[in-house]
Amino acid sequence: xxxxxxxxxxxxxxxxxxxxxxxxxxxxxxxxxxxxxxxxxxxxxxxxxxxxxxxxxxxxxxxxxxxxxxxxxxxxxxxxxxxxxxxxxxxxxxxxxxxxxxxxxxxxxxxxxxxxxxxxxxxxxxxxxxxxxxxxxxxxxxxxxxxxxxxxxxxxxxxxxxxxxxxxxxxxxxxxxxxxxxxxxxxxxxxxxxxxxxxxxxxxxxxxxxxxxxxxxxxxxxxxxxxxxxxxxxxxxxxxxxxxxxxxxxxxxxxxxxxxxxxxxxxxxxxxxxxxxxxxxxxxxxxxxxxxxxxxxxxxxxxxxxxxxxxxxxxxxxxxxxxxxxxxxxxxxxxxxxxxxxxxxxxxxxxxxxx
Numbered sequence: 346x347x348x349x350x351x352x353x354x355x356x357x358x359x360x361x362x363x364x365x366x367x368x369x370x371x372x373x374x375x376x377x378x379x380x381x382x383x384x385x386x387x388x389x390x391x392x393x394x395x396x397x398x399x400x401x402x403x404x405x406x407x408x409x410x411x412x413x414x415x416x417x418x419x420x421x422x423x424x425x426x427x428x429x430x431x432x433x434x435x436x437x438x439x440x441x442x443x444x445x446x447x448x449x450x451x452x453x454x455x456x457x458x459x460x461x462x463x464x465x466x467x468x469x470x471x472x473x474x475x476x477x478x479x480x481x482x483x484x485x486x487x488x489x490x491x492x493x494x495x496x497x498x499x500x501x502x503x504x505x506x507x508x509x510x511x512x513x514x515x516x517x518x519x520x521x522x523x524x525x526x527x528x529x530x531x532x533x534x535x536x537x538x539x540x541x542x543x544x545x546x547x548x549x550x551x552x553x554x555x556x557x558x559x560x561x562x563x564x565x566x567x568x569x570x571x572x573x574x575x576x577x578x579x580x581x582x583x584x585x586x587x588x589x590x591x592x593x594x595x596x597x598x599x600x601x602x603x604x605x606x607x608x609x610x611x612x613x614x615x616x617x618x619x620x621x622x623x624x625x626x627x628x629x630x631x632x633x634x635x636x637x638x639x640x641x642x643x644x645x646x647x648x649x650x651x652x653x654x655x656x657x658x659x660x661x662x663x664x665x666x667x668x669x670x671x672x673x674x675x676x677x678x679x680x681x682x683x684x685x686x687x688x689x690x691x692x693x694x695x696x697x698x699x700x
Contacts, residue, residue: 350670352418359413367406398696401688408684415678422670432482434500434557436548439463440566440596441516442491443537444620447567447602450644458605459596460516462644463565467511470651471504477655480504486551489514490544492535492572499551540573541566545580545591545630553587560589563654564630567596569623577626581633590636592654593627598642 351357441460450462457465473479484500485507498510517536519527527533545562552560562584570577584591599622603615624640631638637657641647 348422350420350422352420352670352672354417356413356417359416360410363409363413394696397691401692401696404684405688408681408688411677411681411684413681415674415681419673419677420670421673432484432557433559433561434484434486434552434555435480436486436488436500436552436560436562437467438488438490438494438544438548438562438564438566439467439514440491440539440541440568441489441514442539442566442568443516444539444568445516445596446604447597447618447620448605448615449597449602450647452644456603458516459567460514462647463596464511464514466644466647466651468508469648470655471508476648476652480655484555484557486548487511487514488544488548488551490540491517492538492540494540494544494547494573496547496551500555535572538572539566539568539570541570541626542575542577542580543573545577546575546583549580549583549587549589552589560587561636561654562589562591562634563594564591564627565594565596566627567620567622569621570626577630581630584634589634591630591634592636592657593631593638594647594650595622595624595627595638595640596647598622598640599624 439460440463445460445463446458448456448458450457450459452462452465469477471480471485473481481504482502484502485504486496486500487498487507487510488494488496497514498507501507517533519533520529522528541564545564548562552562581591597620599620601617602620604618605613605615622640624638628638630636637653639650639653641650
């Protein structure tokens with residue numbers, strides 16, 4: 346919404362002495378010359394210069410009004426009203442281990458792997474859509490973990506940058522040479538494990554020193570802790586000591602899940618594999634820190650879980666009116682000065698009259 350105002354409205358008071366001067370000049374007797382009869386003068390043709398000269402007082406008056414208006418400092422601003430929350434600090438911990446390859450989550454009518462579904466819903470949670478209001482006032486960071494935990498983005502209000510980093514999170518895949526041999530087999534085995542404790546410890550370290558009303562870790566995992574140097578129990582204890590709540594989301598369930606694979610003929614196929622979701626550990630993490638545990642077995646349930654977290658972690662709101670103004674006195678000032686100068690120059694040259 347655009348708004349207009351005068352930064353120094355008192356300048357309009359200059360119109361009072363200006364109007365007084367105009368009135369006095371109009372009442373003053375005009376110089377005249379005695380002549381026997383003006384009938385002959387009336388019959389003379391009216392020149393173009395005479396017609397223009399009649400406009401000089403009006404142009405000079407308009408110019409002076411524009412100058413006074415410029416001195417009143419006209420300002421044009423954009424007014425915005427937004428509901429601003431006090432904001433919380435959220436650290437997202439996303440599992441990118443090998444088990445997240447399971448193709449059992451539907452997104453937009455097609456089956457995708459669990460990581461793709463998690464990223465899709467997380468983007469809606471952060472940026473907002475028809476189902477989520479978004480978290481524009483929250484500091485949100487990102488930790489991704491497989492066999493190793495990596496802090497990809499510190500808690501930030503720049504959610505555009507956060508979502509760019511989120512899109513880059515991928516499940517570790519084999520790298521093959523020109524003969525088809527896997528050259529990163531050892532690293533791949535390590536990365537496809539799950540280091541839940543290390544991820545939580547890293548998230549706690551990123552949140553503990555922040556000056557925020559509420560601090561939350563949202564943990565998404567579909568497996569059990571199989572790697573790392575810090576146990577989930579120790580990480581939960583550290584989170585509790587710093588007043589950080591853990592919302593644990595178990596993605597999928599224990600049982601068989603379809604995984605992408607390659608058959609003996611080199612064709613891409615789906616192969617059922619057994620996965621185990623350690624719900625006991627995830628529930629323990631939530632209970633020990635005052636958070637909650639959720640189980641999401643499809644995209645719809647995952648969106649519901651995020652909606653629940655969205656409602657649980659709300660703070661009081663405060664309405665604020667923001668208006669940013671910019672000075673626009675330049676146009677009336679330049680226009681007014683040019684009008685006055687033009688009248689003075691024309692009155693002294695081309696439109697000069699006697700007496």
